[in-house]
Amino acid sequence: MAAADDVKKIAEQEARLVFDAFDEATAYEIGSALRARGLAEKFPIVVDIRLWDRTLFYCALPGSTVSNTEWARRKFNVVRMFHRSSYRMVLAKAREDRTFPVGEALPIEDYVLAGGGFPIRVKGAGVIGSIAVSGLPERQDHEVVVAAICDHLGIPRQELVLGPA
DSSP states (O other), rough: OOOHHHHHHHHHHHHOEEEEEOHHHHHHHHHHHHHHHHHHTOOOOOEEEEEOOOOEEEEOOOEEEEEHHHHHHHHHHHHHHHSOOHHHHHHHHHTTTTTOOGGGOOTTTTOOOSSSSEEEEETTTTEEEEEEESSOOHHHHHHHHHHHHHHTTTTTTTOOOOOOO
């Protein structure tokens, strides 16, 4: 039942974490906040904020690897395809091998079922990009992104936090 509860809460996160506008300055503010938290808490993460056509913010913190960059890219692709958080897709698909079913024709080198990608949703425009973090356990990657968006939008984190794992 915990997965179903998380899916419901993530759907609420996606519905509430909507920007009035999103531009380079917004990406920089959120990316910088994620970087600062990552440095303070010694998270070995990559932060990758992209619109569909270009990268707006990227950083790799100490301890992260090129593998984290690739995981972030593949999480971005999942958000782009489904307009949902990649962690929500993990829970909905419930596949241990981290791949999409063959019938969905999504190659493993470009798509992964792993948490940490979250849609950038703008009022009146819909989903225009993704904020992805990679380097922590997937649930924590997801929660770090949600917390940063909550902080930016002035929404108390505790209102949208996932329940116990």
